[in-house]
Amino acid sequence: MRRSLKESFSYAFWGLIYSLRTQRNMKIHFLAGIGVLTLSLFLPFNGYDYLFVFFAVALVIITEMINTAIEATVDLFTKDYHRLAKIAKDVAAGAVLLAAINSIGVFFLVIIPKIKGLSYLNLYRIRLYPFHILLLLIGLLFLLYTFLSYGRSRGGRGHF
Numbered sequence: 001m002r003r004s005l006k007e008s009f010s011y012a013f014w015g016l017i018y019s020l021r022t023q024r025n026m027k028i029h030f031l032a033g034i035g036v037l038t039l040s041l042f043l044p045f046n047g048y049d050y051l052f053v054f055f056a057v058a059l060v061i062i063t064e065m066i067n068t069a070i071e072a073t074v075d076l077f078t079k080d081y082h083r084l085a086k087i088a089k090d091v092a093a094g095a096v097l098l099a100a101i102n103s104i105g106v107f108f109l110v111i112i113p114k115i116k117g118l119s120y121l122n123l124y125r126i127r128l129y130p131f132h133i134l135l136l137l138i139g140l141l142f143l144l145y146t147f148l149s150y151g152r153s154r155g156g157r158g159h160f
């Protein structure tokens with residue numbers, strides 16, 4: 001079945017909204033990611049600092065989404081206890097855990113030293129890099145949309 005680019009984007013969009021709506025950990029990681037991106041606006045980062053922070057945030061969210069997809073696939077296959085189902089879910093959860101540990105490492109190695117070196121002057125020198133602002137805006141829009149569409153989807157299956 002051939003799908004238009006718009007349809008493909010729409011499915012991907014709903015996949016992200018679904019994870020955000022249904023997965024408690026995803027909500028926590030997403031909010032933490034937005035918090036870190038907001039904080040980063042005020043920090044004197046160089047290019048590598050931005051790379052580490054952006055990748056750490058993205059990795060946690062991506063692994064959380066893959067974990068959600070694996071959970072759904074396993075549940076589709078069996079609701080009964082199965083050793084392989086347990087392995088699949090535990091390994092997927094392990095991937096999220098590793099990504100989360102990596103992000104904690106980045107927080108202590110990259111963000112904390114910059115916070116320590118922060119002066120009041122820096123607070124007035126917000127760096128408005130277009131890509132950074134775009135990421136933040138996309139994150140906030142997803143959160144807002146998830147929040148607003150939550151009520152509408154209650155009791156029904158919405159897009160899903």
Ligand SMILES: Nc1ncnc2c1ncn2[C@@H]1O[C@H](COP(=O)(O)OP(=O)(O)OP(=O)(O)O)[C@@H](O)[C@H]1O
Binds near residue numbers: 025086
């Ligand atoms: N069908 C199954 N067979 C065997 N073990 C299972 C099965 N389903 C879940 N488990 C075990 O229960 C754990 C939790 O599974 P569950 O599907 O409830 O994920 P979850 O609690 O929603 O995870 P997360 O918090 O990442 O969303 C799995 O990691 C696995 O060890």
